[in-house]
Every structure is written in C-alpha cells, then in structure tokens.
Amino acid sequence: MLPDQQLLRIPGPTPIPPSVARAMSRPMIGHRDPETAELLEKIKPGLQAVFGTTQDVLILAGSGTAGLEAAVTNAVKPNEEALVIVTGAFGDRFYKICQAHDIKAHRIDVPWGEAVSPDQVKAHLNEHTDIKAVFMTYCETSTGVLNPIADIAKVVREHSDALTIVDGVSCVGGVETKMDEWGIDLIITGSQKAMMLPPGLTFLVASERAWKVMEANDRPRFYFDLRTYRNKLAQNSTPYTPALSLLFGLEQVLKLMKEERMEQVFERHRVMKEMTREAFKALNIPLLTTDKDASPTVTAVKPVDFSADDLRQVAKKEFGMSLAGGQQHLKGKIFRVGHMGYSSPADVLQYLGVIEIALRKVGKDIELGKGVQAAQKVYLGQ
Amino acid sequence: MLPDQQLLRIPGPTPIPPSVARAMSRPMIGHRDPETAELLEKIKPGLQAVFGTTQDVLILAGSGTAGLEAAVTNAVKPNEEALVIVTGAFGDRFYKICQAHDIKAHRIDVPWGEAVSPDQVKAHLNEHTDIKAVFMTYCETSTGVLNPIADIAKVVREHSDALTIVDGVSCVGGVETKMDEWGIDLIITGSQKAMMLPPGLTFLVASERAWKVMEANDRPRFYFDLRTYRNKLAQNSTPYTPALSLLFGLEQVLKLMKEERMEQVFERHRVMKEMTREAFKALNIPLLTTDKDASPTVTAVKPVDFSADDLRQVAKKEFGMSLAGGQQHLKGKIFRVGHMGYSSPADVLQYLGVIEIALRKVGKDIELGKGVQAAQKVYLGQ
Numbered sequence: 001m002l003p004d005q006q007l008l009r010i011p012g013p014t015p016i017p018p019s020v021a022r023a024m025s026r027p028m029i030g031h032r033d034p035e036t037a038e039l040l041e042k043i044k045p046g047l048q049a050v051f052g053t054t055q056d057v058l059i060l061a062g063s064g065t066a067g068l069e070a071a072v073t074n075a076v077k078p079n080e081e082a083l084v085i086v087t088g089a090f091g092d093r094f095y096k097i098c099q100a101h102d103i104k105a106h107r108i109d110v111p112w113g114e115a116v117s118p119d120q121v122k123a124h125l126n127e128h129t130d131i132k133a134v135f136m137t138y139c140e141t142s143t144g145v146l147n148p149i150a151d152i153a154k155v156v157r158e159h160s161d162a163l164t165i166v167d168g169v170s171c172v173g174g175v176e177t178k179m180d181e182w183g184i185d186l187i188i189t190g191s192q193k194a195m196m197l198p199p200g201l202t203f204l205v206a207s208e209r210a211w212k213v214m215e216a217n218d219r220p221r222f223y224f225d226l227r228t229y230r231n232k233l234a235q236n237s238t239p240y241t242p243a244l245s246l247l248f249g250l251e252q253v254l255k256l257m258k259e260e261r262m263e264q265v266f267e268r269h270r271v272m273k274e275m276t277r278e279a280f281k282a283l284n285i286p287l288l289t290t291d292k293d294a295s296p297t298v299t300a301v302k303p304v305d306f307s308a309d310d311l312r313q314v315a316k317k318e319f320g321m322s323l324a325g326g327q328q329h330l331k332g333k334i335f336r337v338g339h340m341g342y343s344s345p346a347d348v349l350q351y352l353g354v355i356e357i358a359l360r361k362v363g364k365d366i367e368l369g370k371g372v373q374a375a376q377k378v379y380l381g382q
Numbered sequence: 383m384l385p386d387q388q389l390l391r392i393p394g395p396t397p398i399p400p401s402v403a404r405a406m407s408r409p410m411i412g413h414r415d416p417e418t419a420e421l422l423e424k425i426k427p428g429l430q431a432v433f434g435t436t437q438d439v440l441i442l443a444g445s446g447t448a449g450l451e452a453a454v455t456n457a458v459k460p461n462e463e464a465l466v467i468v469t470g471a472f473g474d475r476f477y478k479i480c481q482a483h484d485i486k487a488h489r490i491d492v493p494w495g496e497a498v499s500p501d502q503v504k505a506h507l508n509e510h511t512d513i514k515a516v517f518m519t520y521c522e523t524s525t526g527v528l529n530p531i532a533d534i535a536k537v538v539r540e541h542s543d544a545l546t547i548v549d550g551v552s553c554v555g556g557v558e559t560k561m562d563e564w565g566i567d568l569i570i571t572g573s574q575k576a577m578m579l580p581p582g583l584t585f586l587v588a589s590e591r592a593w594k595v596m597e598a599n600d601r602p603r604f605y606f607d608l609r610t611y612r613n614k615l616a617q618n619s620t621p622y623t624p625a626l627s628l629l630f631g632l633e634q635v636l637k638l639m640k641e642e643r644m645e646q647v648f649e650r651h652r653v654m655k656e657m658t659r660e661a662f663k664a665l666n667i668p669l670l671t672t673d674k675d676a677s678p679t680v681t682a683v684k685p686v687d688f689s690a691d692d693l694r695q696v697a698k699k700e701f702g703m704s705l706a707g708g709q710q711h712l713k714g715k716i717f718r719v720g721h722m723g724y725s726s727p728a729d730v731l732q733y734l735g736v737i738e739i740a741l742r743k744v745g746k747d748i749e750l751g752k753g754v755q756a757a758q759k760v761y762l763g764q
Contacts, residue, residue, distance in 0.1 A: 002725070003638045005724070350732035357731075379739055
C-alpha cells in the first residue's frame with residue numbers, strides 16, 4: 001500500500017475537491033462582519049438550485065442527524081401521530097427521534113434493500129387519519145435504495161393533511177430533487193455526501209405549509225428552532241455561530257456544480273451507478289437492490305460465496321481503499337460502495353479494478369477485467 | 383469531466399501526497415534561523431538513502447536543468463573533452479549544455495527507445511583517450527528507457543580516467559540507485575518526479591574523485607559553484623536563500639519513503655511498470671522500448687493504427703487525465719504514461735481503464751478490460 005494514499009469509497013464522508021479544500025483554508029472572518037453576510041447572500045441561489053426550491057435553505061452547524069431531529073421537533077408536537085417509513089437504518093433513526101420526542105409514531109417496515117411503494121403509504125394513511133407528518137428517506141444509505149419520494153409525496157397530499165418530510169442526506173446534490181414541484185414539505189441533507197464537503201453542516205428547506213405548522217408549534221426548542229434560523233437568514237445572518245470554513249467550502253462547491261451544470265451532475269451520478277451495477281452483474285455477484293430501486297449515489301453488494309468484510313479488509317490493507325460494511329442485521333453480509341459527490345467514472349474504473357483483485361484474494365473465482373469491461377461499455381453507451 | 387479532478391499521469395510533475403502538501407503550507411521560517419539548520423540536518427540521512435551514498439547531497443533551488451548545468455560547469459573546464467551519451471531529449475540537453483560552455487563534446491547517439499550498451503561506450507573511450515567526463519541519462523524521460531548506468535560506470539572506470547556523470551531526474555527515488563557502490567561520480571535529480579514534490583529543487587551528489595576535479599576547476603561560476611553549497615552544508619546552511627516550502631515537503635517525503643522502506647518503493651515502481659507494459663501487450667499496442675530497456679517510472683507507447691495525440695486529447699477532455707506526448711522527432715508518434723512517485727497499482731488500474739475507453743473513442747478496436755486484466759494478473763503474480 002502506498003503510504004498517504006486513501007481511496008475513500010464509502011457513502012460519505014466523501015472526497016473533497018482540491019479547490020474546496022483550498023477555499024476552506026481561508027483565514028477566519030468575523031461571523032457578524034459584512035463578509036459573512038455577503039457570503040450567506042451569495043450562496044442562496046446555488047443552494048436553492050440543488051433542492052429545486054424557491055424557499056429559504058437553512059444551514060445549521062450539526063450533522064445530518066441534527067437536521068433530522070430539527071425536522072421532527074419543529075414539525076410535530078408531542079402526542080401527535082406520525083408515520084415513519086423505514087427502509088433501512090436511517091428510516092429507523094427517524095423513528096427513534098420521534099420516540100425520543102413523545103410522538104406517536106407508526107411505522108411501515110419495508111424489507112431492507114427494497115423501496116417503499118406508494119400504495120403501502122396510501123393504505124396506511126387511509127386507515128390512520130390523524131397522521132400529521134410522514135417521514136421518509138430519499139436515499140437509504142444503509143441499503144442503496146432510492147425511495148420514490150415524488151410519488152409518495154403525491155399520495156400523502158391526496159390522502160391526508162400530513163406533511164411530507166424527507167431525509168435526503170445521502171443523495172441531495174447528486175440526484176434530481178424538485179422539492180417545490182413534488183410537494184415536499186421539509187427536506188434535510190448533510191454536507192458530507194453529494195455536497196462534497198466535510199461533515200458539519202445540515203441543510204433544511206420547508207414549504208409554506210410546513211412553515212405554518214412550524215410557526216404554530218409551541219414545543220420547547222432552542223438550537224433547533226428553525227424559526228430563528230429563518231428570521232436571521234432574512235437578514236443574511238445566523239442565530240448562532242456558523243461553521244465558517246464549511247461555508248467557504250460551500251461557496252466553492254456551488255461554483256463547481258454551476259460549472260458542471262446540475263443536469264450533468266445528476267447524469268454523472270446515473271452513469272456511475274450503471275457502471276457499478278453492470279460490473280457486479282457481469283461478475284455474477286448479487287446486488288442488494290433491483291435496478292428500479294437503486295440509488296445513483298451508493299451501491300450495496302450482497303455476496304453469497306465470499307465474506308464481504310474480508311473483501312473490505314483486503315481493499316483497505318492493500319490499496320488504502322475504504323468500502324463500507326453493512327449495518328444492523330446486514331452487518332457482515334453486504335458491502336457498500338459510495339459513488340457520489342467528487343467522484344467520476346474514472347474513479348469507478350479504479351475501484352472496480354481494485355475490487356476485482358480483492359475478490360481473487362478472498363478466493364472468489366472471477367474473470368479478471370470482466371466487471372471493468374462491463375462498466376466501460378456503460379460509459380461508451382454500448 | 384468532473385470539474386476540479388485532474389488525473390496527472392505525465393512523467394513529472396507528479397501528484398503530491400496530501401501530507402506533503404500540508405507540510406508545505408507551514409508558515410515561512412527565517413532561512414538563517416536555527417529551525418532551517420535543524421531541517422537541513424534532519425533530512426541528510428534520508429536523502430543519502432535515496433542516492434545510495436555517504437556523500438553530501440547538495441540541494442539547489444532550481445529545475446533539473448539547473449542541476450545538469452551545475453554538473454557540467456563544475457566537472458569540466460572549457461576546451462576539455464567530454465562524451466555525451468544521447469538516448470533521447472535529455473541526453474541531448476546535456477550535449478547542448480556542454481556546447482554552451484565550450485566543452486569539446488563527442489556524442490554517442492543511440493536510436494530513441496533503446497538503451498546504450500556498455501560496449502559502445504568502451505569502444506569510444508578506447509578511441510578517445512582525453513575524455514574527462516562521460517555524461518549519461520539514467521531514465522531517459524522522453525522514451526522511457528532506463529540506461530544500465532552501473533555497467534557503464536564500470537566500463538568508464540576501467541577504460542578511462544573520466545568522471546561518470548548521471549542525469550537521474552526522472553527516476554532517482556523510484557529506482558534503485560547505489561551511487562557509491564556503482565562508482566558514479568556525479569548524479570543529479572529534480573524534485574518533481576519520483577521525489578513526490580513540486581518542481582523547484584535539484585539535488586546533486588559528487589564522489590570524492592569528482593570533488594577533487596571540481597575543487598581544482600577554475601571555470602568562472604557563482605550560483606552553480608557546488609563548492610559553496612558543500613561548505614555551507616557542512617554548517618547545515620545554504621549559500622543562497624533555500625526554497626523553504628519545498629524543504630518542508632522534502633522532510634515529509636523522506637518520512638513517507640522511510641515508512642514504506644526504499645526496497646518496497648522500488649518494488650512498487652517495478653510492479654507499476656510491469657502492469658502497464660503487460661496491459662499494452664495484451665491490447666496489441668506496441669511499446670517503444672523492450673522489456674530489458676524499460677524504466678520503472680515511465681512507459682512510452684507507440685501506436686501504429688491510431689493517433690497518440692487524439693488519444694491524449696480524449697483522456698484529457700473526458701477524464702481530466704494528462705498523458706504526455708512525444709518530444710522532437712517522436713512528437714505525435716508516441717504517448718507516455720508516468721507511474722512514479724505518489725502513484726500506486728490502483729492508479730495504474732485507473733489509467734488503464736480510462737485509456738481503454740479512450741482507445742475505443744479514437745476508433746481503435748480493442749477488447750475492453752483486456753489490458754486491465756493483464757495488469758491485474760501482474761499484481762496477483764499470475
């Protein structure tokens with residue numbers, strides 16, 4: 001292994017573009033000085049483009065989970081009912097947060113590796129008419145599933161008065177997101193995935209409907225009170241000290257996205273997904289999800305005749321390549337490859353080449369180069 | 383193409399390890415302060431290990447060419463005779479420097495892509511008995527040839543009193559170099575190749591024999607007068623302002639080399655060479671050099687049925703990957719891939735995967751994945 005070479009292929013944190021790392025090394029500025037206000041003003045349109053919204057994009061210093069908790073505590077009062085769609089570990093996290101905040105949470109449990117169907121949601125809403133919010137995950141990081149949030153939002157709107165609340169942490173910025181058009185009421189993401197930044201920021205956007213509910217919500221909250229963030233943002237400010245270097249980096253991330261164009265960003269992620277999936281198919285190694293349910297940002301592979309964790313160890317030890325393992329009941333049973341943010345088809349070719357070698361090293365008898373070839377064909381449109 | 387992604391695969395400048403980039407961002411220090419003296423003292427043993435010498439390794443702020451000129455002007459007086467072995471563009475540069483300094487330079491011209499044979503040198507030295515120095519290139523960057531400098535040094539020593547002077551710019555640090563054991567009298571390298579640093583430093587090491595000649599040489603010289611560097615280095619100092627950030631980086635480079643061990647550094651370069659060569663052979667694309675003459679640091683490929691420059695353009699435009707072209711009469715006829723310094727087998731798999739796609743894009747009908755497969759087999763020892 002080459003010292004100091006890390007090939008980070010987990011579904012977040014993801015590699016940081018060099019120009020973003022440079023931007024983040026700018027000297028500190030006063031967080032109440034005009035430079036900070038100008039910065040907050042400047043990044044607004046780029047962030048709105050990422051979410052497909054004309055609403056304010058709120059930025060909190062915190063992890064993605066902070067964003068999820070802020071969504072729960074602002075949108076739902078104690079003892080109100082909510083529905084949580086659980087398609088993996090992060091749907092489960094929404095449920096736990098609801099429980100911690102005395103929300104009467106129902107759950108729809110979908111087998112890990114599958115997406116929820118709008119019909120399941122419809123049936124549940126028709127049965128339970130007091131549900132105030134439906135929580136769901138856009139990309140379920142733990143399984144690589146992309147849930148059909150546009151379809152679900154439609155069902156929720158048609159069959160209830162509930163808010164549609166989406167955890168978009170591991171895909172917003174890499175996958176098309178049309179919050180306004182799709183009727184999403186609250187969407188959250190983090191900085192460390194398709195947003196090409198280190199961890200430390202969470203972004204939240206609320207619809208007008210959601211704001212009405214949140215304004216009227218008298219649940220005790222302080223740091224997570226989104227009303228204060230909205231009020232301060234109107235003055236290009238923040239209620240509490242912002243994570244300034246991450247904002248410097250964010251400004252550069254949005255420049256890069258604009259340069260590439262969002263449509264091309266999404267297309268690049270689609271191509272990386274197809275390359276990855278076709279490679280494992282060519283190698284006869286099962287994928288956890290179907291093509292239809294698969295996320296453009298992360299792919300879960302479910303080996304039947306070798307150990308996922310042994311493979312990850314070989315990749316790490318020999319090539320400095322980090323692949324993710326499974327979570328909860330999938331621990332040891334799958335491995336996951338992140339292909340989002342600052343990642344390219346050339347990076348896909350690299351990890352496939354490495355994984356093929358690692359497969360041989362763990363005793364899996366594959367034809368070397370076959371997965372790479374399948375990926376190259378995808379790139380060439382063949 | 384992913385904005386801000388550059389895959390630098392030319393034979394120098396080469397990618398910089400992240401820890402080296404960080405080390406280089408240290409604040410400036412006083413170049414006459416004790417910190418600089420400590421730094422110069424600290425890096426001595428690591429540098430000596432790179433060259434295989436117990437002699438002082440002199441460091442000049444300048445490019446590799448500055449080092450070549452310093453070697454010429456210190457080792458040879460005006461009107462003395464010298465022999466220059468020209469196996470490519472950089473042998474030719476030695477010749478031009480000799481001409482600029484009124485040295486009676488003979489040359490042995492070897493077809494580009496081949497190494498010189500010790501017998502050719504022996505024959506020349508037996509015929510011309512007044513030769514004071516024999517100039518040669520270790521790795522000829524323009525062709526990817528590694529000249530057998532140990533054998534040539536032996537012939538020079540046995541058949542003349544000439545000094546053996548070696549341009550090691552594009553390989554020292556990546557290829558075994560035993561200056562003392564092999565009887566090299568003067569060897570030069572640059573910072574931007576296997577030394578994993580940005581351009582800006584040149585390193586020179588002289589044998590005791592060379593020092594005797596250089597001490598006695600009264601040719602006018604100032605910045606390039608190696609005597610002043612040697613005298614100052616004895617006090618852990620430099621005659622003129624050193625390129626401090628590059629020295630900060632060098633300290634870290636030497637740490638990385640020590641961590642990996644020099645034997646493993648050389649083995650990694652050998653593996654990268656074999657992977658690259660076997661890949662092109664599997665794709666039926668001719669290499670410029672034979673296996674015997676090939677350098678572990680750079681491989682030149684000589685297409686017969688597609689344009690090398692078209693291929694380079696596709697790699698650059700679609701993947702941000704820089705491959706080098708040919709120089710002088712090989713311009714447009716070859717392309718060159720650098721695999722030295724901060725480069726790993728995983729990087730080789732990446733550029734091969736990319737080059738295969740680019741080959742298809744320029745109309746070359748190869749079997750996708752076949753080159754990658756051959757490289758994987760080399761890695762696996764199959």
